[in-house]
Amino acid sequence: xWTDFLLLMKQEMAVIAMIFILLFMKLGRDRSNESFMNTMxxxxxxxxxxGFIGNRDGVLLNEMFRTxxxxxxxxxxxxxxMLIVSLQSYSWLKTHKHVPEFYILLLSSLLGMFxxxxxxxxxMFYLGLEMSTIPLAAAANFDLAKRRSSEGAMxxxxxxxxxxxxxxxxxxxxxxxxxxxxxSELPHLISNNPLQLFAFILIIAGFAFxxxxxxxxxxxxxxxxxxxxxxxxxxxxxxxxxVLFVFVSVLYKVFSPLATVWYNMLFILSLLTIIIxxxxxxxxxxxxxxxxxxxxxxxxxxxxxxxxxxxxxTASVIYFVLIYVFSNLAAFGxxxxxxxxxxxxxxxxxxxxxxxxxxxSWVLAIGLFSLAGVPPTAGFFGKFFLLIxxxxxxxxxxxxxxxxxIVISLYYYLRVVKAIFMDANxxxxxxxxxxxxxxxxxxxxxxxxxxxxxxxxxxxxxxxxIAQMQ
Amino acid sequence: MNLTLLIVVPFxxxxxxxxxxxxxxxxxxxxxxxxxxxxxxxxLLVAYQQQASGDGHFLFESNVMWFKPLNINYHVGVDGISxxxxxxxALVVLAGTLVSxxxxxxxxxxxxxxxxxxxxxxxxxxxxxLFTMFFFLEVAVVPKFLLIGIWxxxxxxxxxxxxxxxxxxxxxxxxxxxxxxxxHTNTFDIVQIAGxxxxxxxxxxxxxxxxxxxxxxxxxxxxxxxxxxxxxSAPTAAxxxxxxxxxxxxxxxxxxxxxxxxxDAAHSYSWIIILLATIAIIYGAFATMMQTDLxxxxxxxxxxxxxxxxxxxxxxxxxxxxxxxxxxxxHGLMTxxxxxxxxxxxxxxxTRQVAQLGGLLKVTPFISTVFIIAGLCSLGLPGxxxxxxxMTVFMGSWQNPDGWYRxxxxxxxxxxxxxAVYILRATGKSIMGPxxxxxxxxxxxxxxxxxxxxxxITGIVIMGLxxxxxxxLITPSTDVIMxxxxxxxxxxx
Numbered sequence: 001x002w003t004d005f006l007l008l009m010k011q012e013m014a015v016i017a018m019i020f021i022l023l024f025m026k027l028g029r030d031r032s033n034e035s036f037m038n039t040m041x042x043x044x045x046x047x048x049x050x051g052f053i054g055n056r057d058g059v060l061l062n063e064m065f066r067t068x069x070x071x072x073x074x075x076x077x078x079x080x081x082m083l084i085v086s087l088q089s090y091s092w093l094k095t096h097k098h099v100p101e102f103y104i105l106l107l108s109s110l111l112g113m114f115x116x117x118x119x120x121x122x123x124m125f126y127l128g129l130e131m132s133t134i135p136l137a138a139a140a141n142f143d144l145a146k147r148r149s150s151e152g153a154m155x156x157x158x159x160x161x162x163x164x165x166x167x168x169x170x171x172x173x174x175x176x177x178x179x180x181x182x183x184s185e186l187p188h189l190i191s192n193n194p195l196q197l198f199a200f201i202l203i204i205a206g207f208a209f210x211x212x213x214x215x216x217x218x219x220x221x222x223x224x225x226x227x228x229x230x231x232x233x234x235x236x237x238x239x240x241x242x243v244l245f246v247f248v249s250v251l252y253k254v255f256s257p258l259a260t261v262w263y264n265m266l267f268i269l270s271l272l273t274i275i276i277x278x279x280x281x282x283x284x285x286x287x288x289x290x291x292x293x294x295x296x297x298x299x300x301x302x303x304x305x306x307x308x309x310x311x312x313x314t315a316s317v318i319y320f321v322l323i324y325v326f327s328n329l330a331a332f333g334x335x336x337x338x339x340x341x342x343x344x345x346x347x348x349x350x351x352x353x354x355x356x357x358x359x360x361s362w363v364l365a366i367g368l369f370s371l372a373g374v375p376p377t378a379g380f381f382g383k384f385f386l387l388i389x390x391x392x393x394x395x396x397x398x399x400x401x402x403x404x405x406i407v408i409s410l411y412y413y414l415r416v417v418k419a420i421f422m423d424a425n426x427x428x429x430x431x432x433x434x435x436x437x438x439x440x441x442x443x444x445x446x447x448x449x450x451x452x453x454x455x456x457x458x459x460x461x462x463x464x465x466i467a468q469m470q
Numbered sequence: 471m472n473l474t475l476l477i478v479v480p481f482x483x484x485x486x487x488x489x490x491x492x493x494x495x496x497x498x499x500x501x502x503x504x505x506x507x508x509x510x511x512x513x514l515l516v517a518y519q520q521q522a523s524g525d526g527h528f529l530f531e532s533n534v535m536w537f538k539p540l541n542i543n544y545h546v547g548v549d550g551i552s553x554x555x556x557x558x559x560a561l562v563v564l565a566g567t568l569v570s571x572x573x574x575x576x577x578x579x580x581x582x583x584x585x586x587x588x589x590x591x592x593x594x595x596x597x598x599x600l601f602t603m604f605f606f607l608e609v610a611v612v613p614k615f616l617l618i619g620i621w622x623x624x625x626x627x628x629x630x631x632x633x634x635x636x637x638x639x640x641x642x643x644x645x646x647x648x649x650x651x652x653x654h655t656n657t658f659d660i661v662q663i664a665g666x667x668x669x670x671x672x673x674x675x676x677x678x679x680x681x682x683x684x685x686x687x688x689x690x691x692x693x694x695x696x697x698x699x700x701x702x703s704a705p706t707a708a709x710x711x712x713x714x715x716x717x718x719x720x721x722x723x724x725x726x727x728x729x730x731x732x733x734d735a736a737h738s739y740s741w742i743i744i745l746l747a748t749i750a751i752i753y754g755a756f757a758t759m760m761q762t763d764l765x766x767x768x769x770x771x772x773x774x775x776x777x778x779x780x781x782x783x784x785x786x787x788x789x790x791x792x793x794x795x796x797x798x799x800x801h802g803l804m805t806x807x808x809x810x811x812x813x814x815x816x817x818x819x820x821t822r823q824v825a826q827l828g829g830l831l832k833v834t835p836f837i838s839t840v841f842i843i844a845g846l847c848s849l850g851l852p853g854x855x856x857x858x859x860x861m862t863v864f865m866g867s868w869q870n871p872d873g874w875y876r877x878x879x880x881x882x883x884x885x886x887x888x889x890a891v892y893i894l895r896a897t898g899k900s901i902m903g904p905x906x907x908x909x910x911x912x913x914x915x916x917x918x919x920x921x922x923x924x925x926x927i928t929g930i931v932i933m934g935l936x937x938x939x940x941x942x943l944i945t946p947s948t949d950v951i952m953x954x955x956x957x958x959x960x961x962x963x
Contacts, residue, residue, distance in 0.1 A: 312539060375608045384601075384645075388540060391649045396675075399649055403642040410638050414615060414631060422619040422627050456537045463539040 008058045008067050011075045012118075014047045015111045019104055026100045036099045037090055041437070044083040051076040059120065063182050066120040070465040074245045074318060075114050081238045081325045082110055084444055088333040089230035090437035092340040102142060105135040106234060113242035122171045122181040125246065129167070129210070133160045136239060140227035152226025159209060159219035167206030173199035183254050190257045200258055204265065207250075210243040213303065214273040217296050221280075224292035229339055232288055233332035236295045241321040244299075248306055248317050259309060263393065266307040270390075271401055274300030278408045282415075287335050287345050290412070291328070294371060297409055298324060304402050305386030313389040315463040320382040322458075323370065326448030327379050330367030333441050334360050341432050347416055352425030357432055361420045363442050370449045372413040373406055378453030385459070473530050473546045476514070476556065476592040479507050480563075484585035493577045497567070500581040504564040507588070511560040518553055519943075526550060526946030528598060528661065536602075541657050545599040550947035551795050554940060555595045555722055558802045561929050562714035563588045566707040568922035569810050573621070573705075580621060583613040584707060591715045595722065600648045600658040607644065607687075607723070610716060611637045617708040618700060629696075629703035636696040640686030644723070647680030651731060663731050664954065670734050677735030681728040681743070687720025689776045691750035701769035702822075706813025709765065713772050714806035721779045721798045725791065725951065729783060733955040736786065741874070743784030748878045750777035755888035764812045764822040767896055768805060771848060774885060775801045781882055782863040785875060788952045790866025795944050797863055800847070800855035800933060807926040808844040811837060814919050815900075818912045824896055829905030836915040838901045840923045845893040847930050850886055855933035860886070 006013060021043065025031060055072035059065070085106070093099050112131025119125035137160065141153035175181055177196050178189035190196055205216065212220040224232045251262055277297030284290035305316045337360065339345050354361040370379035383406065391399045434442070452458055483503025490496045514530075521529055528547035536544045548556065566584060573580050590610030597603035611634060619630035648658070654672050655663050686693040697717075701709050729736040754774025761767045775797070782794025814837045815830065816822050831838040847854035850861075867879040915923070933940055 315539065369612060374612045375605050380605070380608065384604075385537075385540065387645070388649065388652070391653060394653065396646065396650065400646050403645050404639070407635055407639045407642050411631070411635055414634055417616075418619060418627055418631065421616065422630075456535075460538050467539075 004058065004060065007054070007056070008060055009065070010054075011047075011051050011072065011079070012111060012114050014050055015107055015114065018043050018047065019107050019111070022100045022104050022107075033094055033096065033099045036103070037086070037093060037437075040103050041083070041086055044079070044086055048076065048079045048083055051079055063120040063184060064124045065115070065118050067118050068465075068469060070318075070462075070469060071118055073462070073465060074117055074242075077318070077322050077325060078110060078113060078238050078242055081241065081329065082106065082234075084325070084329045084333075084441050085230055085234050085238070087437045087441035087444075088233065088329065088336050089228075091337060091435050092228065092230055096142075098142075102139065102230075105139040105142075109133075109135040109139070109234075110238065113238070117242060117245050119246070120183050122174070122183070122186075125250075126164075126167060126171060129243075130164060132239065132242065133164070133210075136231070136235060139231045139234070140223060142231060143228045146226075148226040149228065150226075152223040155219050155226075156223045163206045163209030163216070166202045166209070170199045170202030170206060173202070183250075186254045187256050190255065192258070192261075197258070197261065200255060200261065203250075204262070207243060207247050208269065211240050211247065211299050212296050213269050213299060214276045214296065217273070217276070220296060221289045221292040225286055225288045229288065229332060229336035232291075233329055233336065236291065236332070237325050237328050240295070240299065241325065244302060244317060244321055248314055251306065252309065252314065263307055263309065266303050267395065267398055270300050270303035270307060271398065272300075273297070273303060274402060274405045278405055278412070281409070281412045285346055285348065287347055287350070290347060290416070291331060291335070294409070294412070295328065297405070298328075298371065300405075301383055301386050301402060304390035304398060306390075307395075307398070308389035308392040310389065310392050311463065311466050312385070312392065314466050315459065316382070316385040316389040318462050319459050320386055323378040323382040323449070323452055326445045326452065327367045327370035327377070330363055330442065330445035330449060331371065333438060333445065334364040334367070337432060337434065337438055338429065342429055344429065347419055349429060350416065351419045351423040352428035353420045355425075356428045356430065359434060359442075360432060363446060365417050365420060366446055366449055368413045368416055372410045374410070376454060377449050378451075379449070381453035381459075473514075473532065473548060473596050475510055476507075476596055477589055479503065479510055480585050480589040480592060483507075484582050484589065487578060487582045487585060490578060493574065496577050496581050497571055497573075500567045500585065503585060504560075504567045507592075508560045508564050511556055514548070515553060515557065518548065518550075522550075522946070524946055526948075526950040531598065542601045543599050543659060544602055545659055545661075546596040546602070547598045547661075548596055549950070550944040551722070551725070552595045554795060554799050554944050555718060556592060558718065558799050558929075559588060559591045559595065559715050561925055562710055562802060562806045565806055565810060565922040565925045566710045566714075568918045568925070569710065569813060570705070570707040571916075571918040576620065580617070580705075580707075583617050584711065587613040587617075587711055588715070591719065594719050598660045600651065600660060600663075600727065602658075603660075603723070603727070604641065604644060604648060607719060608638075608641050610719065611641065614700075614704075614708065614712060614716065617711075618704045621705040621708070622703040623705070624703045625699070626703040629699040633696045633700035636686055636693065640683045640693070640720070643679045643683030643686070644727075645683075647676045647683060647728070650676030650679070660726070660731065668732060673732040673735035674738065677728055677732045677739060680732070681724055681736075681739070684720045684723035684728060685746075685780065688717050688724065688779060689750065689773045690720075690780060691746045691753065691773075691777070694750060694754070694773045697773055698766055698769040701772065701809070702763060702765040706809060706816075709809040709813070710806040713768075713809060714802040717772065717776055718798045718802055721776070721783070721794065724780065725783055725794065729786075729955065730951045736955060740784045740786055743780060744875060744878050747777045747780035747784055748881050750774065751781065751882045751885045752888075755885040755892070758892045759888065761892075762824050764815070764824060764827075764896065764900065765809070767824075767892060768808045768812060771889065771892070772801070772805055774889065775805075775848070778860060778863050778882065781878070782866060785867045785870050785879075786952070786955055787866045787869040788949060788956075789869055790863055791948045791952055792941065792945055793859060793862030793864075793866045795948060796855075796859035796933075796937070796940065799940065800859040800930070803926050803929045803933070804844055804847045804854075804856055807840065807923060807930065808848065810919070810922055810926065811841040811844055814915060815841070819906075819909055824899045827900035827906060827909075828903040829901075830909065830912070831901050832905050833909060833912040834914045836920060836923075840915075840927070841901055842897055843927060843930070845897050847934075849890045849893045853931070853934045855930045855937075858934055858937040
């Protein structure tokens with residue numbers, strides 16, 4: 001029993017252990033910020049390596065908790081993203097007063113996501129979700145002196161409370177009509193009756209809030225702009241990725257009897273999300289708001305993939321999230337560094353960046369190219385597979401509109417590239433020294449962007465894990 | 471012979487350039503890479519000639535599983551058509567590298583992007599898998615944006631953005647076409663798809679996407695508007711790559727993907743293709759008459775000349791399709807030469823306005839001769855490649871017995887006269903006539919420019935004087951495509 005606990009929950013245990021180590025370190029004598037951060041980076045790296053060893057399938061606690069190789073892989077993607085975020089926040093945290101708290105908040109949130117991904121019961125899922133959101137709201141407020149930061153945190157807490165309310169209402173209705181909350185029992189009891197449909201809509205709305213699908217996206221830009229860049233990148237990559245993983249499995253497994261309903265829903269929601277995300281991204285001046293809207297559009301593309309409803313869809317979504325981790329964090333890393341050194345966050349400040357900061361320019365450009373889906377970067381493969389997966393149902397209208405929206409999205413990504421490489425600016429940003437930790441993070445991101453696409457074994461591996469589960 | 475070498479050589483060149491220091495090392499490596507590419511291609515050409523059995527099928531195929539769950543393969547192989555295109559690419563790459571020999575600003579990035587662009591082009595021409603093909607098609611888009619935007623002149627940001635978005639729009643349409651094919655055949659493999667019968671409805675739905683998508687790359691009317699802006703803003707080597715290689719990606723795609731895989735639809739839509747191609751030919755020619763900037767002249771004349779490619783494909787006779795391929799090669803060499811000459815003139819006089827030039831033959835005889843040769847080739851003088859290609863297109867087009875098609879052929883032929891007018895006028899005003907006072911001290915071409923021009927002129931003259939060399943190469947392969955199209959036509963009748 002206890003060995004089962006330790007083995008199957010080892011990723012969760014590792015995160016809990018890290019939190020405790022932090023607490024003990026905080027209890028002891030005063031340490032420098034660097035020692036905290038270095039310990040954490042080493043521990044996160046260990047945690048990531050540990051995640052790849054000895055994963056197996058299993059169920060615990062009366063199906064409350066389930067795990068499999070696929071779920072372990074999903075958690076590892078999040079671990080990797082957490083590590084990169086931690087490396088990138090180095091230069092910002094160095095002068096911050098509350099380093100251990102920052103890590104404790106992010107790690108608790110990560111822990112919540114792990115339980116959420118592993119949940120086999122709607123109750124567990126809800127607990128995990130809440131556990132992942134509340135620490136994030138505190139983390140969004142972590143630029144303690146800035147009013148914007150508190151404003152962002154406030155908006156995050158309100159919107160997530162609202163979405164949790166929706167979710168909880170949906171879950172209770174579902175429980176009322178079926179008498180169970182266990183994932184494996186629900187599909188047999190769900191049919192097209194109106195009350196269950198209503199519950200389904202509420203649950204979807206709850207999800208849509210978390211991954212900022214239009215029309216539930218309004219909080220995204222403000223929170224992204226207000227929160228510190230490290231938290232913003234965590235929000236946009238880790239938090240979204242986790243909810244997307246759960247979204248796919250809940251939709252495909254629990255709500256499989258409602259497949260036509262959610263297909264039509266996703267069809268409309270995904271197109272709305274892509275188009276609105278794109279149109280708003282075009283006009284943004286603040287880099288973080290720009291990345292917020294671009295991430296909304298990206299989620300739209302992921303929804304197109306999800307609408308396919310096949311094994312290829314699941315594989316493509318997980319694959320895309322992995323790619324998205326690398327490409328989005330490459331872009332966010334540059335923004336984080338520039339904003340921590342110069343305090344500037346507008347796209348117009350990046351004009352002529354190439355004159356003074358060549359490495360940063362290329363990292364940013366490659367990250368943006370990957371987000372835009374330009375080969376040979378991984379983003380091309382990710383988007384191609386998502387659209388192919390979405391086309392599996394034969395809806396060419398969806399694919400056509402999505403494909404044309406890739407062109408629109410290319411416009412605003414290229415607009416930034418143009419600012420960096422082509423626009424003349426008599427006073428470009430000063431040359432920025434890249435600290436070692438950021439360098440490491442950039443190397444990981446760029447290596448990921450360049451290799452994950454072309455190297456097919458990664459996609460094949462993800463697909464084989466999914467095929468095994470049937 | 472392993473075809474992957476054709477991708478590896480330029481790609482390694484690109485990587486090697488990243489580790490170079492200073493202009494001298496960068497350009498030496500680039501030149502070495504370009505020469506190596508040409509050597510590989512010549513070797514390939516010889517090997518192909520020896521092994522070809524005359525039935526025009528693919529040789530040197532290699533097929534490796536890439537993404538198994540989606541049935542995507544890395545499948546490459548060449549036939550006569552792709553070989554002709556690869557040969558063209560190698561020549562233009564060599565000439566382009568030589569022309570940009572003295573690029574001072576950000577030279578490392580410049581040559582890196584050129585190498586990346588040529589990687590995309592080679593990969594595209596050897597691909598026998600639609601996914602691989604699409605991948606390489608898009609690889610070649612973004613380097614152009616950077617090349618034009620960073621090293622260009624005039625309203626370069628606007629042109630770069632316009633070009634990137636229009637070409638990306640083209641590839642989005644191509645993507646829709648490919649998805650349509652994929653979901654009715656469950657494969658991306660061109661050879662396998664060619665053996666299947668795609669339902670007529672599917673063909674009719676997805677042919678326009680694929681054809682227009684590729685057509686945007688090759689200046690299909692009314693999607694040609696990126697051509698003049700893009701060409702005129704681009705630096706010389708980028709213009710050469712753009713007109714010489716990149717526009718050919720589209721023509722090749724129209725033939726290999728749209729027409730070959732969806733022959734029924736090609737047949738039923740041929741009248742639209744011909745209509746658009748004829749408009750492009752006539753409109754391009756007349757638009758050129760009004761231009762005063764040398765690069766705009768060549769860019770609009772490219773629209774007109776690429777119209778012949780599409781006309782040849784649309785006419786769907788064996789000879790006309792042959793002519794279309796010939797025209798692609800000929801136009802690639804000729805435009806590249808033209809842009810090279812214009813670039814040489816511009817770098818000396820700092821103007822491209824015809825009115826501000828004059829009498830250049832007196833001070834820069836070599837460059838002026840190159841300019842005149844390119845012009846004569848463009849207007850289809852016998853002895854140069856342009857004549858061979860255009861003549862074949864016209865003959866092939868006339869073979870199509872439909873009255874309206876013949877009317878289109880006559881109109882297209884008539885455009886030659888307009889071509890003669892604008893070419894002779896531009897040559898007369900800028901090369902002949904009184905010398906402009908400020909241009910007294912101009913120096914003639916340097917060795918690298920002479921070599922670049924020499925490479926391209928050799929290609930043009932060989933093709934013009936001994937066209938059988940190249941027709942022998944491509945005819946069996948175009949016959950494979952046309953046999954498929956024509957059997958379908960006879961069944962329908």
